[in-house]
Amino acid sequence: MTTTKTAVACPEPDDRSQAEADDRESERGLATAEYAIATIAAAGFAGVLTVILRGGDVKSMLTSLVQSALTIG
Numbered sequence: 852m853t854t855t856k857t858a859v860a861c862p863e864p865d866d867r868s869q870a871e872a873d874d875r876e877s878e879r880g881l882a883t884a885e886y887a888i889a890t891i892a893a894a895g896f897a898g899v900l901t902v903i904l905r906g907g908d909v910k911s912m913l914t915s916l917v918q919s920a921l922t923i924g
Contacts, residue, residue: 903909 904913
C-alpha cells in the first residue's frame with residue numbers, strides 16, 4: 852500500500868505583490884481601533900442609562916412595573 856502526500860502551496864511573504872503587502876500594512880491595527888471605539892461607545896451608553904435610571908420618575912415606573920409583574924391575580 853502506497854501513501855500519497857499532497858502538498859498545498861502557501862504563498863510566502865516574498866511571493867506576494869507589493870500592492871498586497873501595502874494593503875495589509877495599511878490595515879494593521881484597524882481591528883484594535885474598532886474595538887476601542889466600540890468600548891468607548893458602550894461605556895458612554897452605560898453612563899447615559901445610569902443617569903436615566905437614577906431619575907425619580909423612571910425609578911418609580913420600574914418599581915411599579917416589577918410590583919405589578921410579581922402580583923398574582
